[in-house]
Amino acid sequence: MILTGIHGSRPARIAILGPGGYGKTTLANAALTHPQVQEQFGGARYFVACESVFSSSALLVELAKTLGILDGGSDASWSHIHAVLSSKDSIICLDNFESPWEQPGDMRHSVEKLLSRITALNSVTLLITMRGTMRPGQTLWTKPTLAPLKTLSQDAAREIWEEIEQNYDAAAEELIKAVDYVPLAVSLLAHLAQATLPTLLLKEWNQNQTKFIQMGQTHKLSNLEYSIQLSIDSGRMRANPPARNLLGILSMLPDGIHTEQLGKFEEILVDMDILSNLRTLQQCSLVHVIGERYQTHPIIRHFCNQQEVISSKYKDSLQNFYINLASSNSSEAQPRYHAEMVLEINNTKAMLFDLLKSNYGNNSKLVEAIITFTNFHGGIGDHSNKLISQTVETLQQRPSDTSVLIRCLQAWGRLYYYASDIENAKAKLQEVERLCLSSPYNNSSLHAEVLTDLSELYQSQGALNEAEVSCQKALELHKIANDVLGQANDHLGLGDIFLSLSRLDEAEASYREALKFHKIANDVLGQANDHSGLGDMYSRLSRLDEAEASYKEALKFHKIANDILGQANDHKGLGHMYLRLSKLDEAEASYKEALKLHKIANSVLGQANDHSGLGDMFLRLSRLNEAEASYKEALKFHKIANSVLGQANDHKGFGDMYLRLSKLDEAEASYKEALKFHRIANNVLGQGSDLHGLGKVHMERSQLEHARSMFEKALAMHKKAHAPVWQHLDQEQLNIVLSKMGKATQK
Structure with missing residues (x-):
C-alpha cells in the first residue's frame, strides 16, 4: 500500500x-x-x-x-x-x-x-x-491514510523467524506467542536463537520476561526494553505525568479496564483524570481498545510490572478493590454487582495471584478471598485451577491452620467437579476427608461440608448407596454443629438421592425439610434448588401443574441468586415438562435457553442433558435427522462428563429413534446398551423404559412370548419407580400381546 x-x-x-x-x-x-x-x-x-x-x-x-x-x-x-x-x-x-x-x-x-x-x-x-496514532497537523496526508500497524499473524511471525534462523520448533512457537507476535520481539528472539536453543530462550523468558530480549546494544532496533522505554518517555507522556501511573495500573490488569467500569475506577483512583490519561496513552500507542476494554500490550505490561511504574498509593487502592470483590458472596450480590464480578474475573485472578506471591499483610483475608473467588469462578464455568493450586502449595510450605488448607483443597475438588473431571475431584475430596479425620481440630461442620460434596459426586456417578451414606453422615455432623444451612443442604442432597432411587415419599419429605431450613437460614440459592428438586419430583409423579409452578419458582430464586447454572437446569426441567404436555414449541424454546446458559456456565453435563432433551423433542416431531444429531451430541458430552445415567438415556433415545425407522436390530442393540448403563446407575425408572422398548421390538418381530416377558418386567420396574404413566403404557402393551396370544387381558 x-x-x-x-x-x-x-x-x-x-x-x-x-x-x-x-x-x-x-x-x-x-x-x-x-x-x-x-x-x-x-x-x-x-x-x-x-x-x-x-x-x-x-x-x-x-x-x-x-x-x-x-x-x-x-x-x-x-x-x-x-x-x-x-x-x-x-x-x-x-x-x-x-x-x-x-x-x-x-x-x-x-x-x-x-x-x-x-x-x-x-x-x-x-x-x-x-x-502513536495521531498524524501531525498542517499537512495534507495521502488518502486513504495507513491504519496504525498491528502485530503479525502467526504465519508471518514464523516466516520472519525462519528467515533469520532455521531452528523453529514448539518452543519457538510458544515464544513468539508469548510476545504476541510483535515484529521487533520476534526478530530479536530469532537472532538470539542463532546462539541459544529456543527451549532455553523460553525458560529465560519465563524467568526474565522482556529483560533478555536484546542484542547487547542500547538501540531501539536491538533492545526491546529500550524501545518500550522510548514510548513511555515520549513528549506526550512527559507532558501528562499521571498517564504513567494509569499505564502502571493497566499493566496490573490483563483484561484492562472495561468501558462499563470507567466510573468505578474513577471512584477507586481518587484524583486521577482517567479519560484524559487514557487519551494520552492511546495517542502514544501504549493502550488500545479491544472489545470495549482499554488494554495495554502484554510486552508493555511485563515491562511496566518489572519497572514498578505504578505508585504505591494507587497500587494499594487497586489491591483493596480486588480483594474485596473476590471476597463477595456472588449469590447475595445485586445483578449489577454480580455483572461487575464477571467483568473483572481475569483481573481479580491476576491480582490475587500477585498478592499471593508478595508479602501481603493480611494473609488470612487473602486466602479467604481466594477460596470464595474459586467457588465463584468455578460456578460460572471458569475451571482454571492455577490460583487455588498455588495457594495450596504456599500454605503447605509455611505454618498454617489445617482447617484453612482443608477448605482450599475442598474448593479445588469442587473446581474439578464443576469441570466434570470426576476422578481428580474424587481424589481431591477423599484427600480432604482423610485430613479432616486426622486433624486434631474436630471441626464437625467442615467435615460435614466435605461429606456433602462427596455425596454429590457419588450421586453424579450413579453410586447412590455411597451417596446416601455420605449425606446421612454429613447431616449428623451438621446437627452436632447446630449448622442450619448445612442441614438444609444435606436434606436437599438426600431429596435428590431418594428421587433417583424412586423413593418418592422420602424425596418429597427431604425437599420440604430442606426448604424449611433454607428459609430459616435466609439462603436464596438453597431455596431455588429446593424448588427445582420439587419440580423434578412432581414431574416424576405426573403432577405437571405443580412441576411447572415449582420450576418457575426455582427460576425466580436462581435469578435473584445470580446462579446461571441453576437457571439453565430450571429451563431444562421446564423443557421436559412441556414435552410431556406436548407443548413442543415451549419445549424447544426451554431446551435452547437451557443450552445457551449451560454453555455460558461451561457445564458439559448440562449441555449433554439439553441435547438429549432436544433429541426427544425432535423425535416427537418426526424430525429424525435432527433427533439423531442431538442424541449423538448428547452422548459425546455425556462421555466427556463421565455420566453413566446420561449415556443410558442417550442410548434409550437412539433405541426409540431406530424403532421409529423400523431398524429393529439397531433398536434392540441400543435398548440393551441403555439397560446396561441404567443398571450401573441403579436407575429403576430408566430400566423400566428400556424393557418397554425391548418389548416393542419383540412385538414388531411377532415374538410375542419375549414381548410379554419384557412388558411384565417393565411394569414391575415402573411400579417400583412409582411411575403411573409408564405403568399404564406397560399394561396397555401387555394386554395387546395377551390378546394376540389368545389369553385373557389384565386390568
Whole structure:
C-alpha cells in the first residue's frame, strides 16, 4: 500500500504509525530500498533519524546533514534546504518523528510548520514514522491514510523467524506467542536463537520476561526494553505525568479496564483524570481498545510490572478493590454487582495471584478471598485451577491452620467437579476427608461440608448407596454443629438421592425439610434448588401443574441468586415438562435457553442433558435427522462428563429413534446398551423404559412370548419407580400381546 501511495500520488505524504517495535522503521526502509523506488528517485532517497531531535531548528540541522548541505560549510537555513529539495525529485523519510513533534505549544506548531514547508514542495515525496496514532497537523496526508500497524499473524511471525534462523520448533512457537507476535520481539528472539536453543530462550523468558530480549546494544532496533522505554518517555507522556501511573495500573490488569467500569475506577483512583490519561496513552500507542476494554500490550505490561511504574498509593487502592470483590458472596450480590464480578474475573485472578506471591499483610483475608473467588469462578464455568493450586502449595510450605488448607483443597475438588473431571475431584475430596479425620481440630461442620460434596459426586456417578451414606453422615455432623444451612443442604442432597432411587415419599419429605431450613437460614440459592428438586419430583409423579409452578419458582430464586447454572437446569426441567404436555414449541424454546446458559456456565453435563432433551423433542416431531444429531451430541458430552445415567438415556433415545425407522436390530442393540448403563446407575425408572422398548421390538418381530416377558418386567420396574404413566403404557402393551396370544387381558 505504501508503494501504491508513492507511485499513485504525486507527491505522496504517508505517515506510518503504530507502537514501538511494530516495524515502522523496517517498513520505511523497505520502501526506500525497493527497486521501483530506487529506479524513480535514484540517489535522492534520504533517511533522517529524528530520535534525538526535539525542535524545529534541530530538525532543520539534521535534514541539512542528511542532504549534505553542511559539508561545504553552508548553514542549515531553510533557503539552502529549499534549493536542494527543489532541484530534483526526492523521497525523504523522517524516522521517529514523534520526538520533535511531541513538544509543548509553540514548539510543536513550529515543527508542524517546517513539515508543511517540506510537503508544499511538489518535488518531495515524504514518509514519516511515528509512535502513536495521531498524524501531525498542517499537512495534507495521502488518502486513504495507513491504519496504525498491528502485530503479525502467526504465519508471518514464523516466516520472519525462519528467515533469520532455521531452528523453529514448539518452543519457538510458544515464544513468539508469548510476545504476541510483535515484529521487533520476534526478530530479536530469532537472532538470539542463532546462539541459544529456543527451549532455553523460553525458560529465560519465563524467568526474565522482556529483560533478555536484546542484542547487547542500547538501540531501539536491538533492545526491546529500550524501545518500550522510548514510548513511555515520549513528549506526550512527559507532558501528562499521571498517564504513567494509569499505564502502571493497566499493566496490573490483563483484561484492562472495561468501558462499563470507567466510573468505578474513577471512584477507586481518587484524583486521577482517567479519560484524559487514557487519551494520552492511546495517542502514544501504549493502550488500545479491544472489545470495549482499554488494554495495554502484554510486552508493555511485563515491562511496566518489572519497572514498578505504578505508585504505591494507587497500587494499594487497586489491591483493596480486588480483594474485596473476590471476597463477595456472588449469590447475595445485586445483578449489577454480580455483572461487575464477571467483568473483572481475569483481573481479580491476576491480582490475587500477585498478592499471593508478595508479602501481603493480611494473609488470612487473602486466602479467604481466594477460596470464595474459586467457588465463584468455578460456578460460572471458569475451571482454571492455577490460583487455588498455588495457594495450596504456599500454605503447605509455611505454618498454617489445617482447617484453612482443608477448605482450599475442598474448593479445588469442587473446581474439578464443576469441570466434570470426576476422578481428580474424587481424589481431591477423599484427600480432604482423610485430613479432616486426622486433624486434631474436630471441626464437625467442615467435615460435614466435605461429606456433602462427596455425596454429590457419588450421586453424579450413579453410586447412590455411597451417596446416601455420605449425606446421612454429613447431616449428623451438621446437627452436632447446630449448622442450619448445612442441614438444609444435606436434606436437599438426600431429596435428590431418594428421587433417583424412586423413593418418592422420602424425596418429597427431604425437599420440604430442606426448604424449611433454607428459609430459616435466609439462603436464596438453597431455596431455588429446593424448588427445582420439587419440580423434578412432581414431574416424576405426573403432577405437571405443580412441576411447572415449582420450576418457575426455582427460576425466580436462581435469578435473584445470580446462579446461571441453576437457571439453565430450571429451563431444562421446564423443557421436559412441556414435552410431556406436548407443548413442543415451549419445549424447544426451554431446551435452547437451557443450552445457551449451560454453555455460558461451561457445564458439559448440562449441555449433554439439553441435547438429549432436544433429541426427544425432535423425535416427537418426526424430525429424525435432527433427533439423531442431538442424541449423538448428547452422548459425546455425556462421555466427556463421565455420566453413566446420561449415556443410558442417550442410548434409550437412539433405541426409540431406530424403532421409529423400523431398524429393529439397531433398536434392540441400543435398548440393551441403555439397560446396561441404567443398571450401573441403579436407575429403576430408566430400566423400566428400556424393557418397554425391548418389548416393542419383540412385538414388531411377532415374538410375542419375549414381548410379554419384557412388558411384565417393565411394569414391575415402573411400579417400583412409582411411575403411573409408564405403568399404564406397560399394561396397555401387555394386554395387546395377551390378546394376540389368545389369553385373557389384565386390568
